[in-house]
Amino acid sequence: MKYLQTVFLLVMFSFTTQAAAAEAPVSEQRRAELHDLAMNRETPLLERVAALREMYRHMLNDDGTVPSRRVCIWDPIGKNGPIYAAAEDQVTRLLEWDIRVNLEVYTNEAVLTEDFKAGQCDAALMTGMRARTFNKYTGTLDAIGALPETRQMKLLFQAITDPKNADKMVDGQYVVMGYAPAGAAYIFVNDRKITSLARAAGKRVAVMDYDPIQAEMVQNIGANPVPVSIVSAGPKFNNHGLDVLPAPLGAYHILELHKGIGDNGGIINYPFSQMTVQLIGKAESIPNEVAQLVREEFVANFDRIIREVNAASGVIPDDVWIEIPQEEKAAYQIMMQQARIALREHGYYDGEMLSLQRRARCRFNQEHFECASPVE
Numbered sequence: 164m165k166y167l168q169t170v171f172l173l174v175m176f177s178f179t180t181q182a183a184a185a186e187a188p189v190s191e192q193r194r195a196e197l198h199d200l201a202m203n204r205e206t207p208l209l210e211r212v213a214a215l216r217e218m219y220r221h222m223l224n225d226d227g228t229v230p231s232r233r234v235c236i237w238d239p240i241g242k243n244g245p246i247y248a249a250a251e252d253q254v255t256r257l258l259e260w261d262i263r264v265n266l267e268v269y270t271n272e273a274v275l276t277e278d279f280k281a282g283q284c285d286a287a288l289m290t291g292m293r294a295r296t297f298n299k300y301t302g303t304l305d306a307i308g309a310l311p312e313t314r315q316m317k318l319l320f321q322a323i324t325d326p327k328n329a330d331k332m333v334d335g336q337y338v339v340m341g342y343a344p345a346g347a348a349y350i351f352v353n354d355r356k357i358t359s360l361a362r363a364a365g366k367r368v369a370v371m372d373y374d375p376i377q378a379e380m381v382q383n384i385g386a387n388p389v390p391v392s393i394v395s396a397g398p399k400f401n402n403h404g405l406d407v408l409p410a411p412l413g414a415y416h417i418l419e420l421h422k423g424i425g426d427n428g429g430i431i432n433y434p435f436s437q438m439t440v441q442l443i444g445k446a447e448s449i450p451n452e453v454a455q456l457v458r459e460e461f462v463a464n465f466d467r468i469i470r471e472v473n474a475a476s477g478v479i480p481d482d483v484w485i486e487i488p489q490e491e492k493a494a495y496q497i498m499m500q501q502a503r504i505a506l507r508e509h510g511y512y513d514g515e516m517l518s519l520q521r522r523a524r525c526r527f528n529q530e531h532f533e534c535a536s537p538v539e
């Protein structure tokens with residue numbers, strides 16, 4: 164999570180000028196010029212920073228000091244977790260710049276999002292599934308089966324981070340400040356005969372307790388949805404309360420899912436989705452021009468983050484993997500495509516993002532069935 168160190172600096176740096184807050188406001192013409200300068204990726208970083216400082220000098224305190232910001236961090240382990248540790252380390256460094264960030268760690272993501280909505284945080288780091296509440300466009304990055312390969316995700320991240328897409332990062336009072344890979348989610352099962360969700364009819368399938376659409380989707384395939392939280396999912400699977408559990412590979416060791424897999428289960432060797440973590444800010448505290456630089460920093464660290472995620476996942480025993488027969492793989496992909504389309508029609512997924520994801524898939528596999536006759 165070293166990338167968080169740079170992110171916290173970027174969250175604050177547009178406010179580090181010591182110009183007096185009482186200066187005359189920037190004219191609309193000058194603001195437009197500064198905006199174009201700050202959003203131009205060809206402009207040297209220091210010049211972009213200088214433009215931001217001039218644009219938002221009014222956001223300083225009356226005495227010219229830097230206002231503090233409260234950033235809420237979701238770390239399921241709490242203050243002893245790796246995400247919080249990286250953030251806390253950077254806060255110490257920021258004190259040398261006279262920048263003050265008040266960190267608040269949450270182990271319960273539901274509480275974090277509610278506090279964020281209530282205005283108790285200037286920015287919050289959360290899973291992509293939760294981030295969909297604040298921005299459906301980036302909240303669709305985690306769509307079912309949309310990005311089977313890491314290289315597809317990297318290409319997509321680079322594309323949406325272009326400044327021409329900056330307006331899509333603002334939704335009402337919220338602004339997306341960054342998105343990072345959190346690892347692919349796979350299907351954990353307690354019976355190797357369940358080689359896909361299509362074969363999960365009558366089985367107990369985990370769905371997030373805050374998301375009724377997931378439950379509806381599971382019911383549509385004839386399975387029984389079982390509401391879980393990130394904390395309760397592992398124990399329920401291990402205690403035989405679930406037959407099917409979508410989860411990141413890191414959960415195999417952290418949550419000891421080998422107990423739920425037992426002698427007859429395994430992990431289906433096809434990514435169910437690519438999970439993300441996303442940093443969402445309050446637009447009144449974090450201007451979109453500042454957020455653009457943070458987004459670029461996230462993407463610049465993509466490869467390093469992936470290495471850290473893979474290292475944290477550990478080694479999965481070879482005999483745990485369940486290979487999908489080649490003749491069934493196409494049917495598996497069609498099933499996930501149909502699920503995405505259905506969720507798009509429900510207003511759950513953003514149609515433009517689904518189209519971009521299809522283009523990313525076809526960029527690396529032009530012979531795939533969906534490339535000649537696109538429906539997403």
